[in-house]
Amino acid sequence: MEWEYLVKLTKILLEGLQVSLKIFILTLIFSIPLGIIVSVLCMSKNKIISAFTKIYILIMRGTPLLLQIICIYFAPYYLFRISYNRFIAIIIAFSLNYAAYFGEIFRSGIESIPKGQWEAAFTLGFSKIKTFFIIIMPQAIKRVLPAISNEVITLVRDTSLAQVIGVTELFSIAQKQANFKFSIIPLLIAGLIYLIVSMILTLIFNYTEKKLDYYRG
Amino acid sequence: MKVLEVKEINKSFNKKKILENISLQVNEGEIVSIIGESGVGKSTFLRCINGLEKIDSGEVIINNNLVKNRISKHINLDIGLVFQEYNLFPQYSVLENVTLTLIKVMKIKKEEANRIAKDLLTNMNLAERVNAYPFELSGGEKQRVAIARTLATNPKIICFDEPTSALDPKLVEQIFKIIKELSNKGKAILIVTHDIKFADKISDRIIKFV
Numbered sequence: 034m035e036w037e038y039l040v041k042l043t044k045i046l047l048e049g050l051q052v053s054l055k056i057f058i059l060t061l062i063f064s065i066p067l068g069i070i071v072s073v074l075c076m077s078k079n080k081i082i083s084a085f086t087k088i089y090i091l092i093m094r095g096t097p098l099l100l101q102i103i104c105i106y107f108a109p110y111y112l113f114r115i116s117y118n119r120f121i122a123i124i125i126a127f128s129l130n131y132a133a134y135f136g137e138i139f140r141s142g143i144e145s146i147p148k149g150q151w152e153a154a155f156t157l158g159f160s161k162i163k164t165f166f167i168i169i170m171p172q173a174i175k176r177v178l179p180a181i182s183n184e185v186i187t188l189v190r191d192t193s194l195a196q197v198i199g200v201t202e203l204f205s206i207a208q209k210q211a212n213f214k215f216s217i218i219p220l221l222i223a224g225l226i227y228l229i230v231s232m233i234l235t236l237i238f239n240y241t242e243k244k245l246d247y248y249r250g
Numbered sequence: 251m252k253v254l255e256v257k258e259i260n261k262s263f264n265k266k267k268i269l270e271n272i273s274l275q276v277n278e279g280e281i282v283s284i285i286g287e288s289g290v291g292k293s294t295f296l297r298c299i300n301g302l303e304k305i306d307s308g309e310v311i312i313n314n315n316l317v318k319n320r321i322s323k324h325i326n327l328d329i330g331l332v333f334q335e336y337n338l339f340p341q342y343s344v345l346e347n348v349t350l351t352l353i354k355v356m357k358i359k360k361e362e363a364n365r366i367a368k369d370l371l372t373n374m375n376l377a378e379r380v381n382a383y384p385f386e387l388s389g390g391e392k393q394r395v396a397i398a399r400t401l402a403t404n405p406k407i408i409c410f411d412e413p414t415s416a417l418d419p420k421l422v423e424q425i426f427k428i429i430k431e432l433s434n435k436g437k438a439i440l441i442v443t444h445d446i447k448f449a450d451k452i453s454d455r456i457i458k459f460v
């Protein structure tokens with residue numbers, strides 16, 4: 034395989050990476066705030082709300098993401114004969130799925146914060162919302178950062194599932210090139226790209242964890 | 251002038267009566283201690299008047315404001331509680347633990363909040379520790395930060411739950427002076443304690459829960 038082809042191949046793969054990264058970033062942008070909402074709903078004193086949220090989490094974690102993507106893309110078609118943008122379907126499916134995982138992680142973090150923190154804030158006149166965002170959430174995030182980092186790195190690899198409804202991303206391009214050239218090289222390069230992205234994320238998370246090490250508790 | 255008036259409050263947990271028709275008044279500048287055996291409901295009483303537990307019946311009047319169901323923010327600022335475990339906010343520095351309330355609750359500008367907080371902390375003998383974090387403090391220092399934090403809202407009444415339980419004799423002397431000084435400045439003080447000697451020495455009045 035000549036050098037020229039390798040350069041061209043890498044270029045094509047990096048274009049695919051852009052799509053994968055778009056999925057990755059948009060999913061995080063939507064699923065993290067959604068995850069906070071899920072965690073709050075899950076802890077709701079209203080039994081109906083918390084039960085519904087728990088069922089949602091169960092479905093999202095208990096069925097393959099692949100199936101969820103297919104359902105979210107094709108269900109509107111089967112039900113109403115409506116088809117819509119595949120990329121949007123992917124973002125919806127990923128965000129809903131990851132919101133469930135993030136929701137569970139945030140919930141465990143929030144519940145691990147001693148009740149005394151809520152009570153101290155209350156006696157100082159903080160509203161519940163202020164207490165949540167100013168006092169509780171920062172401590173919870175520190176505690177769950179390793180779990181969050183796991184999910185985020187899993188998401189990098191999961192973006193390759195987007196090809197199941199025909200979204201052209203890094204891995205699908207690599208596969209096409211591999212078939213085309215009867216070579217495993219495109220797949221190996223794709224693997225290397227995933228690895229590099231994961232390494233960068235690991236470094237960012239390690240750095241953030243260190244930054245939050247300035248206090249204990 | 252009375253700043254705290256409790257009228258016949260009742261409180262049960264799971265049908266078990268903990269507080270039964272408790273009434274009490276505390277005046278400006280007065281130090282009142284509550285003593286009693288473990289489990290009689292001393293802490294529960296403090297939690298009730300600070301709005302951390304709902305009362306089943308009775309009235310709590312704080313600075314002439316009747317607390318009905320839930321303590322409102324502005325009434326809440328008139329009464330402060332120094333917890334037995336202090337409950338400082340670990341991710342914030344000593345200074346921030348005090349300024350946070352000033353800035354986020356009382357809407358005071360940051361520079362002004364810093365000035366007020368530094369004054370309060372200096373009074374608590376903590377001028378050198380303003381940039382430390384709670385995990386770096388000794389128990390006595392934590393307690394004094396908790397007091398400064400409570401004072402930030404300029405409450406009329408300050409409640410202490412077991413203020414001497416974790417302190418050595420020298421620090422007990424120090425907290426004694428601090429509480430006396432607060433009462434000299436007109437604060438009404440309500441102390442819950444096991445320490446009968448301390449209660450005897452510091453209080454204008456002692457109430458025994460049975």
Ligand SMILES: Nc1ncnc2c1ncn2[C@@H]1O[C@H](COP(=O)(O)OP(=O)(O)OP(=O)(O)O)[C@@H](O)[C@H]1O
Pocket residue numbers: 263264268286287288289290291292293294295
């Ligand atoms: N949230 C709660 N739910 C159920 N029971 C409770 C709750 N809080 C306190 N109790 C019970 O109420 C009783 C009084 O508790 P409280 O902490 O007020 O006692 P105390 O007088 O402060 O005791 P100590 O001197 O040991 O601190 C105890 O029997 C306790 O188990």
Ligand SMILES: [Mg+2]
Pocket residue numbers: 292293294
């Ligand atoms: Mg107690």
